Amino acid sequence: MKKHVDLNASYQPASFGFRDPSAVSEIIGRYPPGRQRSAVMPLLDLAQRQVAADGLKATPPYGGWIPRAAMDEIARILDMPPIRVYEVATFYSMYNLAPVGVNLVQVCTTTPCWLCGSDKIVKTCQDKLGIGVGETTPDGKFTLVEVECMGACVNAPMVQINDDYYEDLTPEGTGGLIESLAQGKKPPSGSQSGRKGSMALSGPTSLAAQARSSMK
Ligand code: FES
Incomplete structure (x- = not known):
């Protein structure tokens, strides 16, 4: 998605100083x-x-x-x-150059995430938040954007919300994430299906004994 930039916008403050x-x-x-x-x-x-x-x-x-x-x-x-x-x-897309909501929900819609259902993740976010892509909720809590691959394809579909990745998403799980954030809670990040790292969904398939003992 094209990044919004307007260096002369009325919301630009006249000055800035580092506090620390x-x-x-x-x-x-x-x-x-x-x-x-x-x-x-x-x-x-x-x-x-x-x-x-x-x-x-x-x-x-x-x-x-x-x-x-x-x-x-x-x-x-x-x-x-x-x-x-x-x-x-x-x-760099990690820098926001216009005001955003407290929770910046970035949904990856590149091919691997798309093949794993990112359309439904976007739709869930839109329905739950009542906004379209590129918009911010009136209460200032959420901004929804679509982004390109964020390097977590193996656990697709995924979203980044502020500093955290949420992976292996389902529409239901995504709705739950948004509800938690709306209540001011921070859901556990990472795979939402419970798998460790990027191992196969069926469990470890190589060096299986060592992998299982490290999961205990
Ligand atoms: S395609 Fe979504 S993280 Fe790579």
């Missing part, structure tokens, strides 16, 4: 002298998480996104042209 300068210094210090610009990605992530923390206290609440003012502040801190920060932030 020590976190900024720690991130920049991970890189060798002269390579501080490599910190652009973790600083974008830090900004998005700060906005998410603020959003939880707002009415209605909102989720993590990166205002233009934050990108400009990162450019200033790293002494790089703002366009270089915009280029990174607009390229």
